[in-house]
Amino acid sequence: MSTREAQREPSEWSLTLREFFLGQEGVLVVFLVIAVVVLAFTSQNFLTSKNLLNQARLMTEVGLLALPMTYIIITGGIDLSVGSIFGFSAVMLGWLWQEQGFPLEVAIVASIVIGTLAGLFNALFIVYVRVPPIIMTLATLALYRGLAYGVSQARSARGYPEWFFRFGQEDTFGIPTQIWFFIVASIITWIVLARTPFGRGLYAIGNNVTGARFSGIPVDRYLLVIYTFSGFMAGLAGFLFTSRVSTTRADSGTGMELDVIAAVVLGGTSIMGGRGTIPGTILGLVLIQLLKNGLSLSGVKGDATIVVIGSVLILSILINNFLQRRFAQA
């Protein structure tokens, strides 16, 4: 027993080390270092705490959505409607406050509740009617965006009171306030995924949903939770976004699903399900944000940076496939 124990430990260690360097996270860290070095040399403005914190601020909204998306993609699903829920709840915030005269506090809470309900609506159809997630969330991508336009009639709401901007534009304990939301959410989602029966269940579902069911894992309940959670986070991100940009518009968050999915996939989560981590997703987020930052520092206009995100999405899946195939052989 004890001799076997002794043999086991080093092999386990070397295994995880190899996994790390061959796996997506290792590759990402290398890329990240290269990106930082290149950016630091090409632009003096890059390695300033002001720029870095600002980049983190900009990353928060996509980041909040990428956390539940990691869960969803690990189970082999997808949520294309996050950008629309994001826009819809932001619009509802402004509409409830400005047009319906609710107190702003109530409007904030209500908008997050609406986002959660929008996620729940997806979840119910995916779980109980068995509509494939791609189709369900593609339909609600149109539906929620349409509701955002319909309700607001494309009028933007502005003129929020000063205290409202504390969440999106000001600092708390020295860093932009919304980053605290992201930090807390990241830690919770990370621990839940890595350490709890729920997280383990998500991996089991993504690898073999029948096997998960036969092991007594409440598959339906777990799926309900994650798609609803995705809606909740979209609502929360919508609120932080409104606070950051001081205005709500019906087209807020259009195409955001792309940034979110790209970050998750770049972070090593397999689009086929079963593999992925929160730290990986965070690395993916940071890397994409650095790329965007680098491009804008070198004078590329904001809208054009999505070229990079699209390429990153496709390339990272190709690399992911390649790595996995090599791993399977090793």
Next chain:
Amino acid sequence: MQPILELTNISKRFPGVQALQNVRFDVLPGEVHALIGENGAGKSTLIKIISGVYKPDEGTLRLDGQERPPFSNPREAQAAGIATIYQELSLYPELSAAENIFMGHAPRTRFGAVDWGRMRREARELLASLEIHDLDVNRKIGTLSVGNRQRIEIAKALSLNARILVMDEPTAALTEADVEQLFRIVRLLQERGVAIIYISHRLQEIFTLADRVTVLRDGEYVATRRVTETSEPELISMMVGRTVDDLFPKLPAEIGEPLLEVRDLWRRPYTLGVNLTVRAGEIVGLAGLIGSGRSELAQTIFGIMPAQSGQILIEGKPVRIRHPGDAMRLGIAYVPEERGSQGLIRQMTIRQNISLAVLRALTRGPFIDRQGEKSLAERMIDTLNIRAYSTNQIVNKLSGGNQQKVVVGKWLASQPRILIMDEPTRGIDVGAKAEVHRLMSQLAQQGMAILMISSEMPEILGMSDRVVVMREGRVVGEFSREEATQEKVATAMMSVENGASDAAELAVDGVQTGAKGR
């Protein structure tokens, strides 16, 4: 007469099992040659070799007397005039019957376009030649009955000019009327010189339909007989005739109070009013053919397909089981039939698989207790003698026997009082088999109630305190350890009287439940 197809010395090995060993088989033009054997005797491996799905490791194949290399893919077998009708039909539900028949080789016009008129006409002619006149070739396959779909499959085979037709359990899902019509069609084909390889568990059908019958047992050839020169008892004894060796260290255990009782349990279409009792310390062997509803019964008890009516009692108290979680809380564990798809998450590690069913109990606060998880896995590796270098090994890389032990370990971890084991030793080597059997004996001695589903007669007879036989969703026989013999159990499993009408009832039940929706 020269055989149209002749196979000799066919051997095929899969990891851990010798599926076929020196098997021979031949079929004459215009003959119905039945292939029988218990579950796992090697019938399906043999027909997959004939239809080009598997390549044999050894053996020769002669077509019209000409030796040729074995088929390397289904297309090759198809080109040689062999068509196979599997149980899960390979049709396109959203396309018309005519198109299903001709997909991939539709009649063309001069301009290379699909000639729909001719296709429909030829489809009708093909069906008419099978004396099927009441089937609209324009209907979507998805809207046709199982019997009609099968007729379309047969017509498809004929449209490819098949000279050899392999039918795998063709009557399994048919109503009585459909079975009759199928027999008529088979006779028509026979008259036209088509050779038919017919696999069935229903011995009565074989005596009505076949000319010759070949028996396989444990992957080996037993005998070929003309049906006129054999009898049911002889066939059964050839199928099961084995010496029960002492591979089964069944230890005497004290049998106590009933732990699991099932009363008039219904879950259509597979579980039709089942009564069953398993006592503490007892191993009940559940025998039956594939499709007799054994696994479905187990899954109903375990809550995967919850019961529609009837009662389940645990230690005499009625309980409700709506999903596996309920069953697990009541102390039931289910080692499922399909190791790969149901039993394991193969991409995950041994540790993660073993803890999967007990994660909730393995927590410290909200978190999984990693140390506890690891020591649980180590304990199971030691108890079950799983050969692995680490608890972090990916399960997929273990041998079949060790994988099975991981599944068993996963459920032992849940400390069940009632253990249902579905084909506990299928596809694993002899050594691992003996270990699993020894373990079952020990668990029974410790007072566990064990329900063992098995298709292997020696296992059933060797391990069970009591043998319960199911056929077509019902319990049709029960034997004590002393009473049970291979012949008695096999006869109950395959019993010849009114097999067809039961099937009809089964199919009708199926329609009713279907209509209610799932």
Next chain:
Amino acid sequence: MAATSKAYKSQTVESGFSLRSLTHLLGSQEFILLMSILALSLVVYSDNPRFGTERNLLNILSNASYIAVGAIGMSMVIITGNIDVSVGSLIGVLATIAGQLAVHDYPIWMAWTAPILAAMVVEGFIGFLVAYLRIPAIVVTLGMMSILKGGLILATGGAWIYDIPQEFFLAQRQPYGIPMPIYFMVTLVILAALWMHYSPTGRAIYAVGGNAEAARLSGISEKRTLMTVFILHGFMIGVAGLLFATQFTTIQSTVPPGLELMIITAAVVGGVSILGGSGTVIGAMLGAILIRVIQSGMIFLNVSAYWLQAVQGILILLTVLADILRRRRQAASIGK
């Protein structure tokens, strides 16, 4: 089921056939769509007769044309069980290519054919990633969408293209008083319908979408079928891009928002099953017309056009639900 087949036996095959084909016709998605279009038009017309003017009706059809042409290819893609969300961006890029060629004095035929070729190349690339490298189509096209969209802005800055020679504007021509796009829509829908009905490859699309395993046994190559589908889809998107580019006198070098959704909605509402294996391009055309009728109707009934996208979402949802329930009923009715 046994009962129905017995009852059926008493009729002759011929009379059963005509009766069945009639009920089949009445229950078909195309018929339901046609009726919805007519009913909706009548409702709007009774409220506001100006909806019924020849000009408005032709306008609706003309505006539906490029959607319908795009939906032809999309239908094929969806029938095989895939999807393409990059078409909106692609059409934006194509319009710019066409406009730039025209404004820089290249021959008009070149300005017309270049976008079609470009679309076939792009979709061929997507098809390659999907068919041979087995990357899910949703991810590939999501990535492609942003590459095209961002690339367009990167290259042009979203500028407007003015002063294009008049003969470039194909979609504005009106031979025999009927807008040109309608000719394109009708011709291409008929050609595609014939091709999908009569060519072996056309049938293979349904086979691959319906049961890929069985298709393989019938000697149909899934990879080659998928490549053909994506390249043809590229051709259709190319034509749609051409019609889109030549409809107004200026071209903005940006991506028309929500266009991919409109094209997908048209295909799905037209009865193309997202579960694969069924659907027709005629349905897709009717789907495109329905969307434009709704859009126009909203204007005439003074309903804000901002609700249109929500209506599309609901249309997709309802069609998908109906499809899932239909298949479930069908599966249940045969017992297994």
